[in-house]
Structure formats: structure tokens, C-alpha cells
Amino acid sequence: MAAKKKKKLKLRVDRVIIAAVACLIILFGLYKGISFAVSHVMSLFETEAITPQKNDKPKNYKATVIVDPGHGGYDVGANIDELYEKDISLTTAKAVAKELDKADIKAILTRDKDEALHDNKITDLKLRCDMSKENQAKYFVSIHVNDYDKTTNISGFEIYTKNKASEALATSIGNHIEKLNYSKNRGMQDGNSLAVLRDNSVSSVLIELGYIRGKDFDYLNDNQKLEKIGQAIAQGIIENIN
Numbered sequence: 073m074a075a076k077k078k079k080k081l082k083l084r085v086d087r088v089i090i091a092a093v094a095c096l097i098i099l100f101g102l103y104k105g106i107s108f109a110v111s112h113v114m115s116l117f118e119t120e121a122i123t124p125q126k127n128d129k130p131k132n133y134k135a136t137v138i139v140d141p142g143h144g145g146y147d148v149g150a151n152i153d154e155l156y157e158k159d160i161s162l163t164t165a166k167a168v169a170k171e172l173d174k175a176d177i178k179a180i181l182t183r184d185k186d187e188a189l190h191d192n193k194i195t196d197l198k199l200r201c202d203m204s205k206e207n208q209a210k211y212f213v214s215i216h217v218n219d220y221d222k223t224t225n226i227s228g229f230e231i232y233t234k235n236k237a238s239e240a241l242a243t244s245i246g247n248h249i250e251k252l253n254y255s256k257n258r259g260m261q262d263g264n265s266l267a268v269l270r271d272n273s274v275s276s277v278l279i280e281l282g283y284i285r286g287k288d289f290d291y292l293n294d295n296q297k298l299e300k301i302g303q304a305i306a307q308g309i310i311e312n313i314n
């Protein structure tokens with residue numbers, strides 16, 4: 073009887089040992105499996121974290137230019153039918169910015185969508201000016217379209233300057249737009265009374281791309297031509313920075 077009991081006990085001990093070993097094997101397997109999964113997931117995150125770092129390598133910009141599409145939002149600017157100055161200026165400004173970036177010049181738009189910077193027009197203009205100082209810009213370039221109350225034959229683009237220092241920039245931009253042959257160059261104008269020029273801390277120009285009521289309408293209403301004008305404006309800026 074005692075021997076039988078002993079045998080039974082030994083059998084039970086054996087089972088416990090086998091079960092314990094089996095448990096250890098299972099736990100070891102689980103540990104290996106989980107650590108493999110964790111390291112695999114972590115490696116995914118690592119590559120994700122490294123890739124944008126490579127792409128976002130800060131560009132070595134030569135200078136910063138504030139590009140200001142006039143008006144926006146409630147303030148539509150000059151208009152005829154469905155054509156608004158605020159849209160013409162934005163399309164052109166985006167083309168300027170794109171071209172400047174290609175030449176390693178950082179372009180900052182005062183607005184990149186159809187919105188005003190402030191409900192109050194005076195504050196709106198002040199906020200645009202402030203961006204020059206905030207971003208240590210070299211130039212401020214504002215883009216507008218001319219209007220005229222009556223039906224008129226008046227046409228052409230003109231560039232307003234802040235001071236003598238802005239004149240070289242205005243001349244280069246004017247020469248490049250002129251080459252497109254869309255309209256005549258009405259030349260440089262005194263822009264000292266214009267808030268975005270007067271209150272600006274850097275050399276600044278304001279370009280009136282043309283007269284919306286008249287023959288300039290044809291190119292002001294053509295986005296592809298506006299892009300060409302934007303590229304020409306950028307070329308004038310690039311020439312002055314290089």
C-alpha cells in the first residue's frame with residue numbers, strides 16, 4: 073500500500089515538473105514572439121521618424137520676401153462681373169512664391185486663401201506690414217489691380233515704390249513684366265501715401281497689374297497669363313537678390 077502511494081506521488085511530481093517545463097516553454101515562446109513584434113513595430117516608427125527628417129532638411133534660403141496678395145475675403149477689391157481683384161492678386165502671388173522657392177528665396181504670403189487678415193481695413197494693412205519685420209524680410213511685394221470708375225481706354229501696369237532703395241527692385245520687376253508684352257509699362261509711381269509701403273520697415277513695392285475695366289481685362293481674366301506675370305515678378309526679385 074505504501075509503495076503504491078509512493079508511486080502515485082512520484083507520478084504526480086513528474087506531472088507537475090512536465091507541466092512546469094511546458095509552461096516555461098510556452099512563456100519563452102510568448103516572450104520571443106512579443107519582443108519580435110515590438111521590435112518590428114518600433115522599427116516601423118523609426119523609419120517613419122527618419123524619413124521626414126531627411127525631407128525636411130531646412131533649405132538654405134538666400135533671403136525672405138513677403139508677397140502680399142491685395143484684399144481678400146469681404147474686401148474684394150476692383151471687380152467687373154465675376155472677376156475680382158482679390159482672386160487675381162492671390163493667383164499671381166502664389167506663382168511668385170513658387171518661382172522664388174525654386175531660386176532658394178523664402179516667400180511668405182500674407183494670405184494664402186480668400187480671407188482678410190482683419191475685419192478692420194486699417195488693422196488688416198498693418199498686419200501685412202508687420203510681417204516684414206517679424207520675418208526679417210528683405211523685400212515686401214504687394215500685388216493689386218487698378219480700377220477706374222468710367223469706361224476708359226486707360227491700360228497698363230504700374231509699380232509704386234516706397235523710396236529710392238525700392239526703385240531698383242521696381243525697375244527689374246517692370247522690365248520682366250514688360251517682356252511678356254501683355255500691356256504697356258506705365259512706369260514707376262510714388263507710393264508714399266500707400267499704407268503697405270509707407271508703414272513698411274523694408275524696401276517695398278506695390279504692383280498694379282493692369283486696369284480691370286479695359287483691354288487689360290483679357291489677361292487679368294486668364295490664370296495662365298497671371299502665372300506668367302507671377303514668374304516675371306519673381307525674376308525681377310531674384311535679379312535683385314542675386
Ligand SMILES: [Zn+2]
Pocket residue numbers: 142143149150157216217
Ligand atoms: Zn487693390
